[in-house]
Structure formats: C-alpha cells, structure tokens
Amino acid sequence: MPKDPATELIHHPYRPPAGFEAPQVAVHKASTIIFPNVAAVRSRDWRYKTGYTYGLHGTPTTFTLEERIATLEGGRHCQLVPSGLAAITLVDQALLSTGDEVLLPDNVYGPSREFARHELARWGITHRLYDPMDPASLEAAISAHTRLVWIEAPGSVTMEFPDLAGLVGVARHRGVTTALDNTWGAGIAFDGFASGVDIVMQALTKYPSGGGDVLMGSVTTRDDALHERIKLTHMRLGLGIAGNDAELVLRSLSSLPMRYRAQDAAARELAAWLAARPEVVRLLHPAFEGSPGHEHWRATCAQAAGLFSVLLDARFAPAQVDRFVDGLKLFRIGYSWAGPISLVVPYDLAAMRPGGPMRGHLVRFSIGFEEVDALRADLQQALIAAFGD
Numbered sequence: 169m170p171k172d173p174a175t176e177l178i179h180h181p182y183r184p185p186a187g188f189e190a191p192q193v194a195v196h197k198a199s200t201i202i203f204p205n206v207a208a209v210r211s212r213d214w215r216y217k218t219g220y221t222y223g224l225h226g227t228p229t230t231f232t233l234e235e236r237i238a239t240l241e242g243g244r245h246c247q248l249v250p251s252g253l254a255a256i257t258l259v260d261q262a263l264l265s266t267g268d269e270v271l272l273p274d275n276v277y278g279p280s281r282e283f284a285r286h287e288l289a290r291w292g293i294t295h296r297l298y299d300p301m302d303p304a305s306l307e308a309a310i311s312a313h314t315r316l317v318w319i320e321a322p323g324s325v326t327m328e329f330p331d332l333a334g335l336v337g338v339a340r341h342r343g344v345t346t347a348l349d350n351t352w353g354a355g356i357a358f359d360g361f362a363s364g365v366d367i368v369m370q371a372l373t374k375y376p377s378g379g380g381d382v383l384m385g386s387v388t389t390r391d392d393a394l395h396e397r398i399k400l401t402h403m404r405l406g407l408g409i410a411g412n413d414a415e416l417v418l419r420s421l422s423s424l425p426m427r428y429r430a431q432d433a434a435a436r437e438l439a440a441w442l443a444a445r446p447e448v449v450r451l452l453h454p455a456f457e458g459s460p461g462h463e464h465w466r467a468t469c470a471q472a473a474g475l476f477s478v479l480l481d482a483r484f485a486p487a488q489v490d491r492f493v494d495g496l497k498l499f500r501i502g503y504s505w506a507g508p509i510s511l512v513v514p515y516d517l518a519a520m521r522p523g524g525p526m527r528g529h530l531v532r533f534s535i536g537f538e539e540v541d542a543l544r545a546d547l548q549q550a551l552i553a554a555f556g557d
C-alpha cells in the first residue's frame with residue numbers, strides 16, 4: 169500500500185498513450201475541467217468549441233453529439249438540453265421579453281402551450297393561437313408585439329401537416345423569427361431549414377434516442393447571432409446534459425435512418441389496415457390521401473414517422489374505446505413514441521380542441537419494432553372484444 173493512498177490515487181501520474189481511435193465516441197464525464205495553467209483559464213472562451221472550461225459548457229462527448237445533430241438537421245450550431253420540452257422553453261426564454269407575444273399553432277404540443285399560459289404569462293409575455301392549416305390565420309395573428317412563431321409539422325396528435333413554406337413566408341414577410349418542432353421529421357422525413365425556418369428544435373427523446381430510455385432535446389440554428397443568444401440563455405439557465413445520456417443518443421444515431429424507414433413502413437401497413445376497419449371513421453396520417461395537409465406532406469416529405477391517429481366512430485361509448493385500448497396486449501399505453509415498443513394513447517378530442525372540425529374518439533398509435541402481423545392481430549382481437557364482430 170502506498171504511504172498516502174488517497175493522494176497518490178487521486179493524483180496518479182499514469183496517462184494512457186495518445187492516439188487511441190475507435191468508431192465509438194468516448195464518454196467524458198466531468199463537472200470540473202482541469203486547466204494546465206492560469207493563462208489557459210484566462211484565454212479560453214466557454215462560448216466556442218475551441219476548448220473546455222466547465223462541464224456544463226461541454227465535453228468532447230457533448231460537442232460531438234451537437235455537431236452530429238447540427239449535420240442531421242442541416243444547421244450550423246446545435247445546443248443540447250435535458251429534454252424536448254426544455255428545448256422549447258429555452259427558445260422561448262432566449263427570444264422573448266416582457267411585452268412580447270409568441271404565436272402557437274392550435275394543435276401545438278400541449279406542454280408548450282402550458283409553458284406559455286403559466287410561465288411566460290407571469291413574465292408579461294402573451295401567446296396567441298393560429299390555425300396551422302391556414303397561413304392567412306397566421307398573418308392575421310401577427311401584431312407589432314409578435315417576436316416568435318412556433319410551427320409543428322405535423323401536429324403530433326391530430327397529425328395535420330401544414331404548408332410549411334407558406335407559414336414561414338408570412339412570418340418572414342413580417343420580420344418574425346420562426347421555430348420548427350421537428351420531432352416528427354427527426355431530420356429524416358424532410359429538411360426543416362429548407363422551408364426557411366430560423367430555428368429547428370427536436371425532442372431527441374424520440375427518434376434519435378430510439379431506445380425509449382433517454383430524455384434530451386436539441387436547438388439547431390444556422391445563424392451565428394441567433395445561436396449565441398440561445399447559448400447565453402442556455403448557460404444562464406444551467407441546462408446541462410449527462411455524458412451517459414449523450415453516449416446513448418450517439419450510439420443510436422447511426423441506426424436512425426434505418427429505424428425511421430422501418431417504423432414508417434410498418435406504420436403505413438397498420439394504418440391502411442385500420443382505415444379499412446368499420447370502427448374507424450378517419451385515418452390521421454399525413455402520408456395518406458384524405459388526411460389533413462396530405463398535399464403539403466407530399467410536397468415536402470420523402471418519408472413519415474411511425475406515428476398516426478384514428479378517429480373511432482362517435483356512436484361508440486367512451487367505455488368501449490377504453491375497453492379497446494385496455495384490450496391491446498402488444499401495444500402498451502404510454503406517451504413517448506419512437507422507441508422499440510408500440511404504444512397507444514386515447515385522447516379527449518373535445519377537451520383538446522374544443523369546437524375543432526374533427527369528430528369521434530381519437531386514438532394515437534406509435535409503431536415500434538415488433539412484427540407487423542403480430543401488431544395487426546393484436547389490434548384485431550382488441551377491436552372485436554370492444555366493438556363486436
């Protein structure tokens with residue numbers, strides 16, 4: 169045993185040889201970054217990826233993931249945050265001040281609206297909803313106070329695919345910054361920046377993770393000044409991510425295009441089968457004719473996520489719909505899609521979109537990696553048990 173094991177073990181002189189290279193990205197975990205000398209403390213600027221200053225500001229692992237997500241989205245800069253929702257709220261906090269207004273599509277991801285309603289409101293920031301399927305509705309909603317327009321393509325429950333370029337064109341014309349929630353497209357289905365948006369946000373929790381075991385979000389930009397604004401707010405809020413979480417996303421990222429394609433194909437097979445069932449009055453899947461905004465999907469996208477909803481006939485009792493959902497054995501009841509397990513969630517359409525045009529009982533499906541035949545058989549047995557032959 170050394171004379172002073174504590175000190176000797178902590179300050180052990182061994183350094184592994186330089187030059188180790190492997191396809192897998194090393195996992196660096198640190199709160200403290202060691203500086204070689206005082207000059208390094210003074211010369212390093214935490215805002216740039218030219219050196220390391222503090223764990224919260226980045227490690228080789230998080231820098232690498234940021235660069236890969238920026239490439240995936242077709243952007244120049246990426247900022248990682250601990251969840252998709254944190255990515256949304258980071259953009260809001262970076263761009264909005266007292267007296268400003270943010271516009272949200274009326275099918276927006278619910279917690280984004282809750283943030284506006286409860287947190288932004290406390291800071292004197294207002295929000296207003298617009299109809300994402302009507303660029304004229306956005307035009308009418310923009311005022312002298314509007315600083316930010318959020319866009320989703322498609323809405324992640326009711327699945328309307330908007331005229332992205334039309335919406336962006338309206339906001340641009342009025343000098344308003346646009347942010348796209350690209351969680352559904354995942355950087356695969358379509359090129360978010362090609363539509364002209366300023367910011368592309370993604371819940372990496374979904375497709376990039378793919379395992380259903382990580383929460384993470386990204387905010388990607390092309391513009392240097394916009395990125396710096398987001399980065400400064402990110403630093404002040406202390407929104408770091410863990411090295412192990414970055415590792416999991418890095419590990420899954422290489423299979424993202426394959427997984428996306430496979431889940432898309434499986435979802436389309438099951439969606440087509442469900443659409444032909446007598447219990448289903450409408451299929452909400454942007455790749456299908458008759459789904460809201462299908463023409464915009466066709467003009468914009470090469471692929472689609474493995475996520476879709478159906479409207480079950482309004483003549484069914486809510487208890488029957490619950491029985492159908494409860495009766496599914498392979499589809500598990502849960503929210504966070506794009507993982508290996510197929511999921512199902514019933515939504516209260518009337519409460520979500522009071523006065524909206526859709527009628528019936530909305531049930532959303534997320535298709536995982538199981539065999540399509542097994543999932544189809546599961547749907548069939550649960551439909552028959554709940555609604556009869």
Ligand SMILES: Cc1ncc(COP(=O)(O)O)c(C=O)c1O
Pocket residue numbers: 251252253254277324349351352371372373383384385503504505
């Ligand atoms: C469209 C969309 N945006 C953002 C989020 C938020 O992601 P997270 O669960 O990582 O906070 C979700 C999560 O369901 C989502 O569906």
